[in-house]
Amino acid sequence: MNVERIVVGPLATNAYLACSGDECVVIDPGDEAAAILKRLGRKGLVAIIATHLHFDHVGAVLELAEATGAPFYAHPADWAIYKELNEVAEEWGFSVPEIPPPKNPGLRVWELDVLHTPGHTPGSISLVGDGVVFTGDTLFHMSVGRTDLPGGDWDALVESVCRLYGLPRGYLVYPGHGPATTIGNEAEGNPFVDASVCDRGVRRNE
């Protein structure tokens, strides 16, 4: 799997184009559909996936879906409160993008396993490929997602980050904002969720 990062929109969201051969998926196309389509070139887009439904991760979904016909996937727990999730966007002066009703990603989309990792939002997911994990706004390089927005839950976030720490340490982490990291780096040095918290009996449900 080949991964390209495209930084888009006013909040510098990482959109990722993940390709195998001539097939690609786009993860978190927050803005700049034209730039994403240009990078896609002649390859086929087989899915559009949002790690969660904050406005800065979905701004180009409708345009990409219309241009390519690719299905759109996001967790139903976020879709159920789409308006509420993005109330703050309007307060910040951003409009809430119109998006097509998402399909439930279930446990796997294309070559990616889907992990439900709530906390930043109730429907946040992480996508696990061969040696890589896309973590949305759940886990960043030396940081984690905020939980003070509608639907946020700190305890759930910690549990989700602990699940991610259970992945192999060499796995590359591609977050929703900022630079890539590895599971090992974060498990050892993330100042917000220390891996020792996880060993002390945080529930790990599969």
Ligand SMILES: [Zn+2]
């Ligand atoms: Zn977010």
Ligand SMILES: [Zn+2]
């Ligand atoms: Zn974000």
